[in-house]
Amino acid sequence: MSRWEPNTVERLQDAAMTLFHERGYSNVTIADIAEHAGLTKRTFFNHFPDKREVLFAGSSALEERVEGYILASDREQRAIDVAISALAAAGQTLSRYSEGARLRRDVIDSSPELQERSLIKLASLARVITAGLVARDPEVRGATLVAESAVTVFGAAYSAWADSPTSDFPEHMDNVLAELRTAIVAASPAPR
């Protein structure tokens, strides 16, 4: 099997990335993507509801892995540790996308429409983490805040990783969390 025939979803993703890069996101149609992949528009719509989703194909699988990790985690672990570990572990599977990671990030950064979809995906990920933390420990405090902060760390770690996709993703998570801790810890109360 050649590089271009692994499976339909990947062919569509590869075609979309190539065309977005060459022509700019807004100048590419779904018909263009399907044609470039040697498939039909109908096949595209069997896999993606719209043009934007082709860039976020892995997001449900990521959410499922994160949720599974949280539910299986040691109950003694602190919520922030669980959330960060879950995202670090799930994020390691991003290596499958390493070749196109920087291009994908740059395409998203170039389009307000894609930035919106990215925000929605990250908010959804934070909700999954919040629900997982609560299911794991109904007494947990500040689950939403922990989940949103963990996702903020994930976003920054992802961006750093996309710049050098052969690097270790969990290490980026650790580095960003350390940076956040340094930035937040000694903060004084807001003046009145």
Add this chain to the structure above:
Amino acid sequence: MSRWEPNTVERLQDAAMTLFHERGYSNVTIADIAEHAGLTKRTFFNHFPDKREVLFAGSSALEERVEGYILASDREQRAIDVAISALAAAGQTLSRYSEGARLRRDVIDSSPELQERSLIKLASLARVITAGLVARDPEVRGATLVAESAVTVFGAAYSAWADSPTSDFPEHMDNVLAELRTAIVAASPAPR
């Protein structure tokens, strides 16, 4: 001047909030809002580009106040303190909206479309804070992470404040920041 004639923007906002509450967001048209406010659709479009924006009318003013506060801040202050103080100070002017704050939050929570717009507004606020922190101190480290965390705190503080809108907004900011600090500080590195 009666409560219903302070100015056009406020009349449209009040009408929209009333109708969203009574009928649900998706069942209200712009024509309904204009009619309820005793105005025309054309007047509505003079002030808002679409139905969603009527709920976010104060967001540009909020951004301007936050930016002004950051640029005027003491250069000795840490970035997180500046960002939190700016949001606490700007947020105090939310008291003008205190009567409808909980209703507004519940309307937004009821509609995925409005949640998306809210995410976009918060992301825009984070970008304004990042740019302000960099303009104030080009050597600042982790400005994006600080800005995004401050906006996470703002979101949680806003939600807590909306539950009891006569309470002190900056106090909510302090409480949430303290909660975030407690949650993040002792976190250990992610396991490999």
